[in-house]
Amino acid sequence: MNYEDFAERYVAVWNETDPAIRRTMISGLWARDGVQYTDSAEYLGPQALEARVTDAHHRFVRDGGQRFRAAGDAVGHHGAVRFTTFMEPAAGGDITWTGTVFARLGADGLIRSDHQFGDPARPGTRTVVDDFLRWPRPDLYAERVDWRVSWPVSEHPLIPWIRPRGTRAEVADHYTTFAEHCTGEVAVDRVFVDGQDAVVTGTSRQLIRSTGKRFTMAFALHLTVENGLITRHHMYEDSLAVAEAFA
Template identity: 55%
Template sequence: MNIDIDQFVERYVAVWNEPDPVARRSAIAALWAEDGVEVIESAEFRGHDELEARIAAAHEEFVRDAGFAFRAAGDATGHHDVVTFTTHMVPAGGGDIAWTGRAVVVLGPDGLIRSDHQFTVPTGDIRSTVDDFLRRLAAGDPDRIADLFAERVDWVLDWPAGGHPAVPWIRPRSTRADVAEHFRMIAEFHVPGEATGPAPRVLVDGNEAAVLGDIRQTVKATGEPYTALCALHLVVEDGLITRYAVYEDSLTVAEALSGS
């Protein structure tokens, strides 16, 4: 596969947000083969004319009139001639995910889409819950993050039982209120708006998910940035996180906060 998969997905998602009909038509021609087809549960759309009508109608209904925007979930993967990825429809000004879709795209030798099968991900699906958690985590609102957790949480930390004096938020937690306090304390010790990094990778198996990425923060007291590898193990039941296990480079975090 001689394409940049993430770039391809960004181009795909951008078509659905494009307000200009001429630019939209050009983008469709650059993505789909002339006889390319999109298949949804209730219909199929073949060729550039049908695809243009389909995407224009979706844009008018959801983007122009309802104020939503389509976003890539950052989970694109593929091999040979197949690419699969998740997209979300969210309020353009920020808010909860209104719809999640999963696309399975088959490309021709020229890199253009031959077929595009789109599946709606049911509300409460673990992938949707994890993506919503990551989005709320990036937004930095502790109470909205905690709303995604069950009232009682199995909280697991890869730290010594005694914790570390420079990292006071590392302590036993068991309730939704504890979760909100945890993320509120993290925010108090770091410069707001300076958490960066690439989108984490998410692996799902049944009602469990592994989130692989890194923590990139700037310490408020010193202005020093740091990066620490991190992995999360989440269990989701009835759309809520019931188990939250954190495995991180705790030495880097402790040294950054203590000024070592």
């Protein structure tokens, strides 16, 4: 079985607008004695499942302007499959609900039972970036980070925060080290958000405590937010201005 294809078919049922097509899709996913469990109810058989899907479609898709999509993380073995689903505004915007589905399948590939687990909504890209701009706290980052603020250390050994980073703890050390050596302000000009990615442009004006010199530099920062946490931090800056201030 192609488990990603299965997850896509599962999610498509909840978005389908035509009742007749939706009914056919349900019969192509659940067995006649199939049952779905949520944290508060169970839905056994075709009629109960159709009523369940229809009610959700009307509330969230037709009237609520939402859509469901698979997260692309479907895995399965020995007649079971697990995957994540998202609900988000059809017109675009932050994820409003995250669900996990665990389904047991028969030999025919039809669902015998599936359990849905709903998770609290995680903050979207814009929310996380806004929090970051107020205060770039380490807890906004994932445990592992794709980090690029590391122009060659060998060429600029005097700049203490220019080091390779890859973990949340190392990110925390970056901000601590920067604060120990610099004082100043950062002015943000623009924030561009496209799905999980954001680009922040602005100007940083800093005083180096050890030399008494100042630098002013324009920058562009590329952030990626996944599951409410920053997973990519790529800074493009005027490294020469920083190096001269430390000279």
